[in-house]
Amino acid sequence: xxxxxxxxxxxxxxxxxxxxxxxxxxxxxxxxxxxxxxxxxxxxxxxxxxxxxxxxxxxxxxxxxxxxxxxxxxxxxxxxxxxxxxxxxxxxxxxxxxxxxxxxxxxxxxxxxxxxxxxxxxxxxxxxxxxxxxxxxxxxxxxxxxxxxxxxx
Numbered sequence: 001x002x003x004x005x006x007x008x009x010x011x012x013x014x015x016x017x018x019x020x021x022x023x024x025x026x027x028x029x030x031x032x033x034x035x036x037x038x039x040x041x042x043x044x045x046x047x048x049x050x051x052x053x054x055x056x057x058x059x060x061x062x063x064x065x066x067x068x069x070x071x072x073x074x075x076x077x078x079x080x081x082x083x084x085x086x087x088x089x090x091x092x093x094x095x096x097x098x099x100x101x102x103x104x105x106x107x108x109x110x111x112x113x114x115x116x117x118x119x120x121x122x123x124x125x126x127x128x129x130x131x132x133x134x135x136x137x138x139x140x141x142x143x144x145x146x147x148x149x150x151x152x153x
Contacts, residue, residue, distance in 0.1 A: 002047065005027075005039050006051070007027075007037065007051045008031065009029055011029070012027070015045075015065070016066060016067045016073055016096075018073075021044075023041045023044065023045050024038060024039075024065070024073075025039050025040070025041070025048070026054070026096070028061065030060045033053050034059065034060075035053045035055065036054045037052065037054065038096065039051050056075065056079065056090065057080055058078065058079075058080075058081070059083060061077070061084050061114055062114055062115040063075065063116070064077075064116045064117055064118045066118050066119065069120060070144075071093075072092060072093055073092045074091050074126065074144075076088070076116040076128060076130075077090075077116070078114075079102070083109075084114055085106075085109050085113070086106060086107045087104065087105045087106040087107075088103065088105065089102070089126070089147055090102040101150065105130075106138075107151075111133055112133050113130050113131065114134070115131045116129070124143060126142055128141070
């Protein structure tokens with residue numbers, strides 16, 4: 001068991017292991033900055049580095065991260081500061097330091113999208129499930145190229 005990650009308002013971490021063995025944790029955040037927080041462990045999760053605040057907006061909702069087979073990091077989250085009426089996926093080529101592409105899976109005012117989960121299939125498709133208006137579960141699947149296209153203008 002590790003020591004806790006130091007910080008207030010941290011909830012429901014999602015973990016991803018980088019190519020060098022570093023474990024990166026992204027945290028649902030109930031703090032005032034309305035941004036996803038991050039910490040890294042270089043020793044298999046026994047100790048954790050300082051918390052940093054990412055540039056990803058966040059209303060304090062559930063998030064999910066996963067490493068894709070090509071080494072890119074994918075993150076699904078509500079990309080607003082207050083509501084949960086948008087659900088976005090962002091992809092990073094530098095282990096989550098910056099996010100090169102973002103596309104919305106859902107973007108419908110007054111609707112609610114929560115608690116995403118994500119896997120990548122053997123064929124390369126990214127599969128996402130999430131709560132829809134707290135009454136049903138939705139499923140979406142797409143490839144990384146779809147995310148890289150960005151939102152339709």
